[in-house]
Amino acid sequence: MRTRTEPRTRLVPHTIDGETKMVPETYTVEVPVPPKDWDHIVLTGALAVVAAGLGIVIVWSTSSIGDLLARAVSEPAIAYAAATGFSLGWIVCMALEWVDRYDPVRIRRPRTAGHVFLAADMAAVCGHGWIADSFIVGVIGAVLSGGAKWLWTLVLDRQAAPLDSRTQQWVNIKRGEIGGRLALGASMRQLNRAEARAAAQEVALRSAPEPSPETPEDQEEAPEDTPELPASGPVTMAEAVRTAISCGITDPDAVLRYVRKVVDANAKEESVARTLRSLRRTA
Template identity: 60%
Template sequence: MRTRTIVQTHKIPHTIDGKTVMVDEPHHVQIPVPPRDWDNLVRTAVTAAAAGIGLASIAWSTASIGALLDIVVITPAAYAAAGVFDLVWISCMALEWLARYDPARAALPRRAGWIALTLAMTAVGVHGYVEGQLVIGVVGATVSGLAKGLWTIVLAHHAIPLDPLTQQWVDAQRAEVGGQMAMVPIRRELTRARGLVAAEEAALRTSPDTAPDTPENEAETPEATPELPASGPVTMAEAVRTALSCGITDQDAVVRYVRKVVDANAKEESVARTLRSLRRTA
């Protein structure tokens, strides 16, 4: 059995001048080396070969279709558009790979990939026909077909099929997490909408004063104070405390309220003294 050496550490006490500290002591350990995974090496090599063939297909198709489109448009635009043909079916294969555990989701990118491949091969063949080299055009189109075919086989080898019960479990979990992700922007949208509604309602409740307060108006309406309970406390202190809790801070208004609910002959000095006392203790 093959082995390899690794370095591990363990804590040991180390004392200097009577003070002990736990320190790391390294030691070498022999561990077995697993046998080489040839299956994984072959799988990796085939995947790398498929990637190289895909790059060659992109180069050939782009050069061929770009030369065809160069007849009617400028060269940069022609080759930029030519690169789209192979990139589309390669992107569809990437989406098919991401959905390898969900056959229903993988079906659409698979069909779209074959359609895009057919269009790319047709464009390459048309270029050969226009140039009077139909055979070369057909052979060139086959390059893209071979690349797509190899990638289809590689994807099928990597995709592990799930049994029906496991597939349903995976679909349920994906739906649950997908619902949670969908609720994130929905909650954000609802919060923003509620904020707009609250701002609109606040704006509608707030209106400018049509008749600003003046000394004359205050004299004409001496009772223009926040609404207070009609029958209040029986003591002056409680009456003053009630007025303060209702937002009445003007001394004259407090005196009027005390005289209304406690004693019609209440002295202003007594009310003022009670008011000062409550303000100090507040």
């Protein structure tokens, strides 16, 4: 059995002048070396080959399809940028296949979409070869894209471990519960933002100037037979009370309202009543 030497560190007591401290000490141990996992090494190499092939295919497809699209636009950069969508479409679907490799139901949609994008990519590459009078070259380029996709499918099938029916159902239920929690969290965030906006609008509306509340005297309706008083009156309370009496207003409350309207809005009721009695006596 093969071994290798590894350094380790431990704390050991060390005493000087009767005082003991724990100090680190380095030592070595011999640990067994596990045998090489050739399956993992081969699979890693296969993934590296597929990744390199994908890079070559992307460059080839982009070059061919970009040259094809450049015949219809004035700016070649736009054509080559659009050409990358053909290859990136089915490559993104391959990435989604990898994510859903343990779920045979969820993997069907990205795999089907990947085949559609791949067919469009291969057709565009063949079309470029036909227009460029090199149909054989176009077919070879299309085969490269199909071969890269096929290699990826083989590697993915090797990595995907099928689950039994009960385990798959348990995973689906657990995924649904977690997805429900995530959806509920996102919904609550939206509701909180909406509630905050509504509260802000209510505060803004409440901050607007409100009309001054009416006093009970203002809310009382004057009798229909009450004489109409002048809108602008004298400047003293006595003259205002005298004007009200001359207009036939003898009710103390009506006189008080008139004095507050034309003289002083804060006129005291007692002062107005005292003036009213004094003028009645002298009348």
